[in-house]
Amino acid sequence: MTRRRRPAKAPLSRAAIIEATLTLISAQGTRAVTLRAVAAALETGPASLYAYFANRDDLLYAALDAVYERCPLPPAGLGGDWRVALAASLSGTIDALASYPGLGSVALGTVQLGPGAMRISEHLLMLMQLGGVPDETAVLALDLFALFVAASAVEHSAPMRAVGAGARRRQDLAQQVSQAYAEAAPERYPRLHALSGKLPDADEPARSRFAINTLINGITLA
Amino acid sequence: MTRRRRPAKAPLSRAAIIEATLTLISAQGTRAVTLRAVAAALETGPASLYAYFANRDDLLYAALDAVYERCPLPPAGLGGDWRVALAASLSGTIDALASYPGLGSVALGTVQLGPGAMRISEHLLMLMQLGGVPDETAVLALDLFALFVAASAVEHSAPMRAVGAGARRRQDLAQQVSQAYAEAAPERYPRLHALSGKLPDADEPARSRFAINTLINGITLA
DNA sequence: CAATGTTCGCGAACAATGTTCGTCCCAGAG
DNA sequence: CTCTGGGACGAACATTGTTCGCGAACATTG
Numbered sequence: 001m002t003r004r005r006r007p008a009k010a011p012l013s014r015a016a017i018i019e020a021t022l023t024l025i026s027a028q029g030t031r032a033v034t035l036r037a038v039a040a041a042l043e044t045g046p047a048s049l050y051a052y053f054a055n056r057d058d059l060l061y062a063a064l065d066a067v068y069e070r071c072p073l074p075p076a077g078l079g080g081d082w083r084v085a086l087a088a089s090l091s092g093t094i095d096a097l098a099s100y101p102g103l104g105s106v107a108l109g110t111v112q113l114g115p116g117a118m119r120i121s122e123h124l125l126m127l128m129q130l131g132g133v134p135d136e137t138a139v140l141a142l143d144l145f146a147l148f149v150a151a152s153a154v155e156h157s158a159p160m161r162a163v164g165a166g167a168r169r170r171q172d173l174a175q176q177v178s179q180a181y182a183e184a185a186p187e188r189y190p191r192l193h194a195l196s197g198k199l200p201d202a203d204e205p206a207r208s209r210f211a212i213n214t215l216i217n218g219i220t221l222a
Numbered sequence: 223m224t225r226r227r228r229p230a231k232a233p234l235s236r237a238a239i240i241e242a243t244l245t246l247i248s249a250q251g252t253r254a255v256t257l258r259a260v261a262a263a264l265e266t267g268p269a270s271l272y273a274y275f276a277n278r279d280d281l282l283y284a285a286l287d288a289v290y291e292r293c294p295l296p297p298a299g300l301g302g303d304w305r306v307a308l309a310a311s312l313s314g315t316i317d318a319l320a321s322y323p324g325l326g327s328v329a330l331g332t333v334q335l336g337p338g339a340m341r342i343s344e345h346l347l348m349l350m351q352l353g354g355v356p357d358e359t360a361v362l363a364l365d366l367f368a369l370f371v372a373a374s375a376v377e378h379s380a381p382m383r384a385v386g387a388g389a390r391r392r393q394d395l396a397q398q399v400s401q402a403y404a405e406a407a408p409e410r411y412p413r414l415h416a417l418s419g420k421l422p423d424a425d426e427p428a429r430s431r432f433a434i435n436t437l438i439n440g441i442t443l444a
Numbered sequence: 445c446a447a448t449g450t451t452c453g454c455g456a457a458c459a460a461t462g463t464t465c466g467t468c469c470c471a472g473a474g
Numbered sequence: 475c476t477c478t479g480g481g482a483c484g485a486a487c488a489t490t491g492t493t494c495g496c497g498a499a500c501a502t503t504g
Contacts, residue, residue: 012453034490045454046491056491061385105327108376111395113386113402118411125413136422140432147433151373154330163283164335173333180335189340191347200358210362211369218440234481256461267483268462274481278462449502458493469482474475 014052014062016042021063022100029158030060030102060106061114067103068116071096073123082131087212089127090149093120094208097153104153107146117146133219141219148215156204174199236274236284238264243285244322251380252282252324282328283336289325290338293318295345304353309434311349312371315342316430319375326375329368339368355441363441370437378426396421 020041024033035046035056042048053059072092078085097104121142128138162176171179181189181196202210232238242263246255257268257278264270275281294314300307319326343364350360384398393401403411403418424432 035492036490039454047455047493048453050492051452065386102331105330108327108373109324109380110383110385111399113384113399115386115410117386118402118406118414122411122414125417129413135417135420136424137432139417139422140424140429141436143429144433144436147373147377148370151330151369155369158331161332162335163332164287164337164339177333177335180340184340188337189344191351192340192344195347195357195361198357200361202358202362207362207365210359211366214363214366214437214440214443216440217443218436218438221436221439221443257463258461261483269464269483269485270481272463273483445504447502447504450500452499453497455496456494459491461490462488464487465485467482467484469480471478471480473478 012042012044012048012052017049017052017059018063018066021059022066025063025100025103030100030106035059057106060103061110061112063100064097064103064106065112065114065116067097067100068093068112068114068120070116071120073120076127076130082127083216086124086127086131086216087209089120089123090145090212090215091208093149094152094156097149098156100153101157102154104150104157107150112146121146128219131220137219141215144215144219148211152208152211156208174201234264234266234270234274239271239274239281240285240288243281244288247285247322247325252322252328257281279328282325283332283334285322286319286325286328287334287336287338289319289322290315290334290336290342292338293342295342298349298352304349305438308346308349308353308438309431311342311346312367312434312437313430315371316374316378319371320378322375323379324376326372326379329372334368343368350441353442359441363437366437366441370433374430374433378430396423 017038021033021038024037024041028037035049038059039046039049049059053062074085074088074092076082076085078088124142124145125138128141129135133141160173162173162180164180178196178199181192181199184193184196186193239260243255243260246259246263250259257271260281261268261271271281275284296307296310296314298304298307300310346364346367347360350363351357355363382395384395384402386402400418400421403414403421406415406418408415
């Protein structure tokens, strides 16, 4: 039995580390994933990871790009309309990313230029060009889509939490919002107050559809 | 000199702690702000903060709502059009929040129901009602605006960083993106590759305007 | 082949952070 | 006056990202 145990386990690699990281993120969320946990999953020590990644952020960016590399992108012909295909692409990307709670937040404040991210950009650009969106608009739209996808994935990956004076842990979110509006001072928040009994019962898919349609409709008018 | 030093400094309060927190966030960014730093700024120890806030997240939510409470919301008559006023409200909120780097990310995954957040919701709702946006649409738009504002503020609060194989620290961002596209394999990323020499020179205000207009145009078509 | 250089692997240690526990002090109520 | 509740806060704890130093393995050179 050698001291190094090298013959007894697979050698480390970037891919293996990324895979272990994604598995842990999927199970526990990004925030709770430590280098120690990743290393333990690979039967090694956290210092070993530094031979492959500069730091924790570096590892998370790589994990993010791996997800971008594998999310489903429907063909251009879907639904016979570029908008349908674009909506499905955005939706699919959000869903894929949302499988890794909190990972989308890693992207905020960054422009991702790894192969996976560019794969998505290329695809979205193709669809927009197919729809006659001018390049100047399409490029700006890529930025906006990137932001939206990352942030939406965060919000879809775990139940939303209500935060504030009216937040009650015993109710579901819609009830909490409704109650907060009902309790809001009518003279300060008259419209929210008036809305409290009439909040639409939109579920998450409907909200997502609305948001995506808003973006797609919006870029065609920009 | 008493052991407690109480006579020598102002008593703690939620407001004082929030203020100290915001000052530090403004200077160092959310991520770098520790409870120890906040406590030190108030000449106390980190454990003292727990009498006012459940934990660090709780403090950050309160700081976030304080910013929402103070961001400028232009009057409905601005520009003679509800859309102009809505755009300015979104823009102003993003700018105010962007003064506190990274604070927007605290909002992701949450529905903020504090007084500051509801103040903004009330205002945006008022503008949309003024513009004849149906309530069912307006409520969904509030969700989308909240997400967009929070994520945009994060991205506007510090220079964007390029991440990925082509990232070079010596260049500004636009150059990095352009170079990454130029170096991208033409057979895999033909459209990005073709765009590399033609990326529009849009600065940040133009990008922001595009994004906001996209949202506003989009909700009117939803 | 032996010596040397390089890289991977990783334990030990360090600095830092959020949080809890226990104690003290003060103000207010009974 | 006593008791109680709550604020203040030091000490300590558990944990985390990271660095340092060293051994082992492998590649290269003479």
